[in-house]
Amino acid sequence: MLRAVISGQRHCLLKSSNVVIHRTLATTSDKYPSPYFPDEPRQPQVHSAVPGPKSLSAMKHLDQYQDTRSVFFVADFEKSKGNYIVDVDGNTLLDVFAQIASIPVGYNNPALHSLMKNPAFQTALANRAALGVNPNKDWAHQIEETFMKVAPKGLDQVFTVMCGSCANENAFKTAFMYKAAKLRGDSSFTMEELNSCMNNQAPGSPDMAILSFSQAFHGRLFGSLTATASKAIHKIDIPAFDWPKAAFPKLKYPLSKNESYNRQVEQESLATVEAIIQQSKKPIAGLIVEPIQSEGGDNHASPDFFRKLQAICKAHDVLFIVDEVQTGVGGTGTFWAHESWDLPDSPDMVTFSKKFQAAGFFLNGRLRPAQPYRLYNTWMGDPVRAFQAAAIINEIESKNLLSNVKNVGAYVQDQLSHLKELENVRGQGLFIAFDMPTTAARDKFLVNMRQNGVNIGGCGDRTVRLRPMLTFQQQHADIMLNTMDAVLQQN
Amino acid sequence: MLRAVISGQRHCLLKSSNVVIHRTLATTSDKYPSPYFPDEPRQPQVHSAVPGPKSLSAMKHLDQYQDTRSVFFVADFEKSKGNYIVDVDGNTLLDVFAQIASIPVGYNNPALHSLMKNPAFQTALANRAALGVNPNKDWAHQIEETFMKVAPKGLDQVFTVMCGSCANENAFKTAFMYKAAKLRGDSSFTMEELNSCMNNQAPGSPDMAILSFSQAFHGRLFGSLTATASKAIHKIDIPAFDWPKAAFPKLKYPLSKNESYNRQVEQESLATVEAIIQQSKKPIAGLIVEPIQSEGGDNHASPDFFRKLQAICKAHDVLFIVDEVQTGVGGTGTFWAHESWDLPDSPDMVTFSKKFQAAGFFLNGRLRPAQPYRLYNTWMGDPVRAFQAAAIINEIESKNLLSNVKNVGAYVQDQLSHLKELENVRGQGLFIAFDMPTTAARDKFLVNMRQNGVNIGGCGDRTVRLRPMLTFQQQHADIMLNTMDAVLQQN
Structure with missing residues (x-):
């Protein structure tokens, strides 16, 4: 059901399942600042399990040579853009893990390509x-x-x-x-x-x-x-x-x-x-x-x-x-x-x-x-x-990304602090985390978030860590937060 | 004097100083195999001390931030080609050290650029x-x-x-x-x-x-x-x-x-x-x-x-x-x-x-x-x-470079074995070394070789190590060997 939500009917479906809607995704540009990546996807699109059949096949191939037990899914970096990672099954995920906190300014950033x-x-x-x-x-x-x-x-x-x-x-x-x-x-x-x-x-x-x-x-x-x-x-x-x-x-x-x-x-x-x-x-x-x-x-x-x-x-x-x-x-x-x-x-x-x-x-x-x-x-x-x-x-410097990180970070921290299911919400800028009651609950949450279009990681025993890129804007935050709402309700 | 040798009058000057000439550099292409890099320099050209004034100035600049006491000279990799490295003073050196044995197929190899x-x-x-x-x-x-x-x-x-x-x-x-x-x-x-x-x-x-x-x-x-x-x-x-x-x-x-x-x-x-x-x-x-x-x-x-x-x-x-x-x-x-x-x-x-x-x-x-x-x-x-x-x-594979390494390596090892000043000539392919009587003699030899157009390194206490690229051909070997003859005579 939630997969369909991600495919464009979020607002309606969330209401029908009695989820409290904290945020309504804007359909016009008046609510959100102009995007750093005008051509990035508007929202996640998940068509298959994550990892899907093509990821699993590629992982099986790779596993001949390297241990793949740690792999979330196989990426198609050519098709990834800005804050969104695309996998080989054609799923598009909002990425708040970002190659273990290693992608600073978005996938296929033109400044890195022009180099x-x-x-x-x-x-x-x-x-x-x-x-x-x-x-x-x-x-x-x-x-x-x-x-x-x-x-x-x-x-x-x-x-x-x-x-x-x-x-x-x-x-x-x-x-x-x-x-x-x-x-x-x-x-x-x-x-x-x-x-x-x-x-x-x-x-x-x-x-x-x-x-x-x-x-x-x-x-x-x-x-x-x-x-x-x-x-x-x-x-x-x-x-x-x-x-x-x-x-x-x-x-x-x-x-x-x-x-x-x-x-x-x-x-x-x-x-x-x-x-x-x-x-x-x-x-x-x-x-x-x-x-x-x-x-x-x-x-x-x-x-x-x-x-x-x-x-x-x-x-x-x-x-x-x-x-x-x-x-x-x-x-x-x-x-x-x-x-x-x-x-x-x-x-x-x-x-x-x-x-x-x-x-x-x-x-x-x-x-x-x-x-x-x-x-x-x-x-x-x-x-x-x-x-x-x-x-x-x-x-x-040129995009004033540190201000973006401070502003969006404050917004996300504030919004997360209202989610009663999350313990110990903490953060500095967009370097944000919260705890789940158990390791098992945390791991299930991570899987469900990915399945619903948000690529996310854990750390410690029962912590969810957010490591979005510096180009993570309020529109991305709302998608992530709404997905969290939905996943937490579903859990 | 030897610097002039490198600048094109080698044969004549070596004879005049009673050096035994083992090899005469061919002026036509009939002696040597066709070069892997048709547009690389024909021979070293040294116009200044190595390191020269521009290298020393660049090293001084760099030394504000990093220790430069290990630096031989500052390179101009844009101008380097094949087996030859060019420095910022415009000197062209035959490189048999190759970034501590790390350059396999020549500077600015077209295959690496086309990638x-x-x-x-x-x-x-x-x-x-x-x-x-x-x-x-x-x-x-x-x-x-x-x-x-x-x-x-x-x-x-x-x-x-x-x-x-x-x-x-x-x-x-x-x-x-x-x-x-x-x-x-x-x-x-x-x-x-x-x-x-x-x-x-x-x-x-x-x-x-x-x-x-x-x-x-x-x-x-x-x-x-x-x-x-x-x-x-x-x-x-x-x-x-x-x-x-x-x-x-x-x-x-x-x-x-x-x-x-x-x-x-x-x-x-x-x-x-x-x-x-x-x-x-x-x-x-x-x-x-x-x-x-x-x-x-x-x-x-x-x-x-x-x-x-x-x-x-x-x-x-x-x-x-x-x-x-x-x-x-x-x-x-x-x-x-x-x-x-x-x-x-x-x-x-x-x-x-x-x-x-x-x-x-x-x-x-x-x-x-x-x-x-x-x-x-x-x-x-x-x-x-x-x-x-x-x-x-x-x-x-395509250039059959392993054969080249074996053939040129055998030639160099044979030629070096006739140089009475060198001890313990040893090698496998182009991975060749010999010893000098003392650390001081070895270090002086390395400096003189660089000064005469061959960039070369040492290892151990008194060893000279050759680490040419796999594209090192007989024409390069002859230049290196003739320079060694001359430098050893001069020592």
């Missing part, structure tokens, strides 16, 4: 540079026009890599090198250090740690996975360093009614952080934190928490690393989520990937290792993805 | 898929036409990632998951395992190891760096797992005169490997080895060594992982270097990156984890780079 006519982009694509050996003549300018344009204040350096896990691990390496230099007083290496590291032994391979939080997600390689604590299935059977975890505050919602409680749990978390640092037998070189724990359940904390966290790090000479792989590039309404904390100084390092297409981290020049070849690898990033990052920054 | 007109390529570039969630409809076909076309026999699966270090680390993870499942008898996880891994503690985070070799290079992230033992500066101050290293055989050259000695050192290495596995207190899940230790000094071993190494791994249920990040994709004269070993069965996993542009590893289906989301990340590779990999395979 392909840029000779410098073509050159970078056909001639992949080893940027530490033979950077292209454009590279310094590219850095200026991309990374430095949005660099957190005081972070005047950038190290680019290939993915978010690599970004975090290189930030960790930077922290360890910085800490080791401080501990030895910046003198040169001893022969014992030089020799012992070749056998993975101290003192050359020191027993130091990165402190992270419970429920954190920082990646899936050996160092980043050690700092990760999202789900056991991510970590089990993989050797890990003996690095500590502090409990991340678990806030109660609505915030306005739980101020005192929340202040207390944040204070407890901060006390744990300080105790771990003070009592650790091994040096803690850095602390890494997400502005919103984005895989571990969309767990938020207050700006005051983060300011105090930075102060603790400073007091104990622990580098304060902010992982903006998922929160960065506008989804929270500021370019970097940590901008809303009003920190007295920038974090020591800020890592990025996903929506930026380019991956890496910002750092202050004082963290550059004294010797060359220590932060180094073959490609050291990808100018192709940096060109895209520059185009994305330009789209965000 | 940009392919709508499917454009779509993949503008719409980056999270391949574990929404693979594009082409992805299974792309895998078939790319990775599976060159997959080592019996390795029917491929897991794609973003870089060589990521490839090796995901292979390690696969080995650990496989070993852990075997040790627990494939039963499901215990609560103790599930809980303990969240705090990085055993039994959930088990104390297991990957065995690698002295002088190995497998990457620079925390797991791959633990397996790496190339240089102390790569490893020092970075925490490492307590994983063992076996001594890699150090062969004497020429091989024909040192058969008995070399057999003995290989046997000693194999005995060490077996002893480490047998005596290890922790399970050894996998052994990783490069066909040629490419960063650690171009250290070779015999096919017999590798066959016996695989047999030892099989006997002790240790997965045999071959790291073909640098050796793969044709440089040794076979698509994968390990093809020359004539193994009874393929390795358990083969990792790749660099020349393939796409990164990842091949594995056998039996190694696929029993549960989903364990080998997983946001992008799971890059279809853009897979399109390029397919074009590269097509270039290799």
